[in-house]
Amino acid sequence: MSDIVAPAPVARPRRLWLTLLVVLTAQLMIILDSSAVNVALPAIQHDLGVSQAGLTWVINSYLISYGSFLLVAGRLGDLVGRKKVFLGGIALFTVASAACGLAGDQAVLVAARFVQGLGGALASATVLAFIVTDFPQPLERARAMSTYLLVTVSGGSLGLLLGGVLTQSLGWHWIFVINIPIGALALLAGAGLMSERPGTGLRRGVDVAGAVLVTAAALIGIDAIVQASQHGWVSAYTLGLGALAVVLVGAFLVRESRTPNPLVPLRILRxxxxxxxxxxxxxxxxxxxxxxxxxxxxxxxxxxxxxxxxxxxxxxxxxxxxxxxxxxxxxxxxxxxxxxxxxxxxxxxxxxxxxxxxxxxxxxxxxxxxxxxxxxxxxxxxxxxxxxxxxxxxxxxxxxxxxxxxxxxxxxxxxxxxxxxxxxxxxxxxxxxxxxxxxxxxxxxxxxxxxxxxxxxxxxxxxxxxxxxxxxxxxxxxxxxxxxxxxxxxx
CATH class of the missing domain: 1.20.1250.20 (MFS general substrate transporter like domains)
Incomplete structure (x- = not known):
């Protein structure tokens, strides 16, 4: 009987490391895409006839949606299960990448980039949670986090190289098109390899008001930041949106202190x-x-x-x-x-x-x-x-x-x-x-x-x-x- 059960301890770590490979491949795809776009901006401006002000929205639309939904995406993984949120994010990012690659005008590209940011937030917010919950052994967790950091820190510079090669040899559309096969493979492999850890559930209700407040605060605040160089740091636009974001954050904290099932329990902020x-x-x-x-x-x-x-x-x-x-x-x-x-x-x-x-x-x-x-x-x-x-x-x-x-x-x-x-x-x-x-x-x-x-x-x-x-x-x-x-x- 011992001969039959002996392989089990080996199989589980092997599957975990394969799952980590899939998760980090998806994470690398998201990071490479966000940095490769910077190299392709002159080509995008020339092909689509985009103004300099309009060109900034190719970057800003992604930054705004990605940064705004990270907090809600992370909590959503705790509640409904991280596998569902991760796979949903990869699917959304892949579809949005196809739309970016096919974009023939500025409006379609900016809208697709916004959706890309949302998909990236859903996927990225669950990666660290997967590592810290599925790698309980200290040494294994240290190795997994080291690999995660290798991907996140070095992915930006690799994206610059990839963006330059693809833009000069094939065209700027390919920095988005290349995400389609990678995303599809990550989706299939993740569905087969990732084990679903049940979330805490939605039985006590969802703090919808808290989610709306914190997401709105992030959207408005990040929009004020990324457009400050255009409008000026002390302009009415920047200061007005900044003040509104602060008010929304205050309302969010009051809401979280009073609701029985907060989106962000205040204990974690302490x-x-x-x-x-x-x-x-x-x-x-x-x-x-x-x-x-x-x-x-x-x-x-x-x-x-x-x-x-x-x-x-x-x-x-x-x-x-x-x-x-x-x-x-x-x-x-x-x-x-x-x-x-x-x-x-x-x-x-x-x-x-x-x-x-x-x-x-x-x-x-x-x-x-x-x-x-x-x-x-x-x-x-x-x-x-x-x-x-x-x-x-x-x-x-x-x-x-x-x-x-x-x-x-x-x-x-x-x-x-x-x-x-x-x-x-x-x-x-x-x-x-x-x-x-x-x-x-x-x-x-x-x-x-x-x-x-x-x-x-x-x-x-x-x-x-x-x-x-x-x-x-x-x-x-x-x-x-x-x-x-x-x-x-x-x-």
């Missing part, structure tokens, strides 16, 4: 480890956008790189993240503790951003060694900081709230990315304009704007370092953690 690490992650992502956005801008518009060479230039950053993701970051956390690893990683990232900013002051900069080293330093820093941040964020979260916590983690990243892109872009544009007014050449003015953006990005990461020291604490509660118990990570 977890210092979750909220503190989310704040650090937020300013960190704003700084990361500095090197993604201004690095690509500097390489293309100042140094004259094309899309493919720009993507290749970012590969050292992705490679550094990949190397650290194969267990090294988890072992560092186990050896030195999450706080020490987090502080060290932030310092390395700041060094990389400052090095790039120093180099960007010139118009004739060689890639080796300065730019190469700056990409490596940012990759090394990013490769180690996200593991301790996730460890701290999820360590005190109950398994029943894993989807909601995953949504909070993703929301902190998404909103910060939108704020960072809008704020840094505005500062850099104003700096470029002032340099042009002083009589600088177009290239020199662009270089100066990029340099300022990189310096402000380094400042954001520095603020994250200060927040880490002042606010974040290593979680003390160790009962049934959803995060990585760092003392047990070492193989």
């Amino acid at each position: 977890l210092r480890s979750l909220m503190g690490s989310s704040a650090v992650r937020g300013v960190l992502m704003a700084g990361m956008f500095g090197i993604f956005f201004f690095g690509a801008l500097y390489l293309e518009q100042v140094l004259g790189y094309d899309g493919i060479h720009t993507g290749l230039a970012f590969l050292p950053q992705s490679f550094a993240v990949a190397v650290l993701s194969f267990g090294i970051a988890a072992r560092l956390v186990s050896r030195f503790g999450p706080m020490h690893v987090l502080v060290g990683g932030l310092i390395v990232m700041i060094s990389g951003l400052l090095l790039f900013a120093r180099a960007a002051d010139g118009e004739h900069v060689h890639y080796f060694p300065t730019l190469f080293l700056s990409f490596v330093l940012v990759g090394l820093g990013a490769g180690v900081v996200f593991i301790p941040l996730l460890t701290m964020a999820l360590a005190e979260v109950a398994p029943a709230d894993a989807g909601l916590a995953s949504g909070i983690v993703n929301v902190s990243m998404q909103i910060s990315a939108a704020v960072g892109l809008a704020a840094l872009g505005t500062l850099a544009t104003n700096r470029t304009a002032s340099l042009l007014a002083e009589g600088r050449t177009q290239v020199a003015a662009l270089a100066g704007g990029c340099r300022l953006g990189l310096l402000v990005g380094a400042g954001c990461v520095t603020f994250g370092l200060l927040l880490t020291v002042a606010v974040v604490r290593t979680p003390r509660i160790r009962r049934e953690p959803t995060g990585i118990p760092t003392e047990a990570v070492t193989p």
Whole structure:
């Protein structure tokens, strides 16, 4: 009889890792698509005859829907089951990708991108919850999270390369069309491999009013942020929408404190480890956008790189993240503790951003060694900081709230990315304009704007370092953690 039951313990982990492969393939598809679009924007503008203002909506429509529905999507997975929400999100994202690929005018493309963002939110909000609930062993969970971080952190730079290759060789439509077979395979494999963990159910009712309030607040707030560069940060449009978003958030918190079945139980907002690490992650992502956005801008518009060479230039950053993701970051956390690893990683990232900013002051900069080293330093820093941040964020979260916590983690990243892109872009544009007014050449003015953006990005990461020291604490509660118990990570 023992011969018959012996294979069972082997089969389950193998299926879990196959399921993780499917889930992260879908996650990578979503990340690649969102970054590849940036490279294809000039081609889209030329083919569809889109104005510069209209072109921003190709990006903003996705950002607004994706960021607005993450929190509700995460909680929905807790209530009705994460498998259903994940598969529904992938199906919606795939259909919307087909609509983007077939779009012949701006309105269809923007609408399809909005639906893409909704599908991406439904799928992405359940990925972390799947990892922390289906990988109960500390070492396995650490490896799964390392792989997740490899996909999320390095996917952006890989998307730039993929977008350049597809746009230049086949056309911009293919950055969306390629999602169709990938999404279909992920849907079929996920349906067959993923095991459904029943949600807590809807028997006590659904907090529809809370969902409407928080989604409306996110929609309005993110819209105000992403359009601030067009209307101005102190314009009536931006300030009015910002004030309305704050009022809606206040109404949402009042609602959640009084309803018997809240969408977001206020107890989870009192977890210092979750909220503190989310704040650090937020300013960190704003700084990361500095090197993604201004690095690509500097390489293309100042140094004259094309899309493919720009993507290749970012590969050292992705490679550094990949190397650290194969267990090294988890072992560092186990050896030195999450706080020490987090502080060290932030310092390395700041060094990389400052090095790039120093180099960007010139118009004739060689890639080796300065730019190469700056990409490596940012990759090394990013490769180690996200593991301790996730460890701290999820360590005190109950398994029943894993989807909601995953949504909070993703929301902190998404909103910060939108704020960072809008704020840094505005500062850099104003700096470029002032340099042009002083009589600088177009290239020199662009270089100066990029340099300022990189310096402000380094400042954001520095603020994250200060927040880490002042606010974040290593979680003390160790009962049934959803995060990585760092003392047990070492193989």
